[in-house]
Amino acid sequence: MTHSTQLYTRLEELLPRAAHKPLFKLLEKYEVAIRISRPRSSKWGDYRYGRGLVQPVISVNGDLHESLFLLTLVHEFAHHSVAINFPRRVKPHGTEWQSTFQDMLSPFLENGSFPNEILPELKRHMMKPKATVTADPKLHTALMKLRGNEGPFLFELSSGQCFVFNQRTYQMQGKRRTRFVCKDVSSGRQYLFRSSVAVSF
Numbered sequence: 001m002t003h004s005t006q007l008y009t010r011l012e013e014l015l016p017r018a019a020h021k022p023l024f025k026l027l028e029k030y031e032v033a034i035r036i037s038r039p040r041s042s043k044w045g046d047y048r049y050g051r052g053l054v055q056p057v058i059s060v061n062g063d064l065h066e067s068l069f070l071l072t073l074v075h076e077f078a079h080h081s082v083a084i085n086f087p088r089r090v091k092p093h094g095t096e097w098q099s100t101f102q103d104m105l106s107p108f109l110e111n112g113s114f115p116n117e118i119l120p121e122l123k124r125h126m127m128k129p130k131a132t133v134t135a136d137p138k139l140h141t142a143l144m145k146l147r148g149n150e151g152p153f154l155f156e157l158s159s160g161q162c163f164v165f166n167q168r169t170y171q172m173q174g175k176r177r178t179r180f181v182c183k184d185v186s187s188g189r190q191y192l193f194r195s196s197v198a199v200s201f
Contacts, residue, residue: 003027003034010036015073016066019113023073026104032080034073035059044133045072047079056080065147067114071122071133074105093131101129118142135178140196154180155195163199170199 008027012020014036027034037045037059044064049056058076060069078101082090090096105126108114114122121139133140141153154172157163162171162185170191173181179192 007034014062014064014066014069016070016113018111019070019108022107022111022113023070026074026077030077030080030084032056032058032077036062039063044068045076047076047083049080049083056083065143067118067146068133068143070108070113071105071143074108075101078104093129098129102126115146118146134194134196137194137196140194144196144198152199152201153195154182154193154197154199157199163201165193165197165199 008024011023011034015023033055035057039061043061045058045060047056047058058073058080060072060076062069064072078097079092081100081104082097085100086096109119109123109126118139121136121142125133125136125139130136133143137153137155144153152163154163157172159172159174162169163182164170169185170182170193171185173183173190175181175195176192178195180195181190182193183190
């Protein structure tokens with residue numbers, strides 16, 4: 001598939017230099033449109049195909065750190081590959097996607113595309129990749145620190161402790177499976193937070 005020069009130039013700006021060559025090979029191999037999106041609080045990227053689309057589309061937020069941008073982009077390429085190679089319905093993040101994602105990301109793990117600060121956690125994560133990085137607190141925290149965000153992070157707080165998030169004050173209530181229940185102090189409402197959310201006091 002032929003992509004515009006503008007796309008390659010933009011991706012060069014957003015990706016680690018070592019990732020350019022292997023990533024551009026994926027672009028040449030797959031018939032998929034790439035869109036650089038505005039920041040979205042609900043997701044970092046997505047993959048869409050099927051009814052109403054001329055061709056499959058991968059979108060990735062343009063405000064991400066280069067390591068997270070790369071990880072998200074390859075994550076979505078893996079979805080595209082699964083859609084092609086497994087036309088029967090399979091789980092979005094099942095074994096087919098996991099093995100495809102592992103194979104696709106492997107070259108980037110060995111060529112210096114990712115900094116040493118996150119490489120151990122990323123390699124551990126990729127042994128059985130989760131649907132989202134935020135479901136892996138250790139990797140998510142390492143990625144957030146690359147952006148200069150040193151925390152504190154929610155999982156470091158004690159039950160009953162108060163913190164500020166998005167200019168609102170919450171109180172830690174306890175853990176529910178992989179998330180924390182936190183109460184909005186002003187409204188009394190309870191919310192579920194990812195354990196690796198960065199907060200302030």
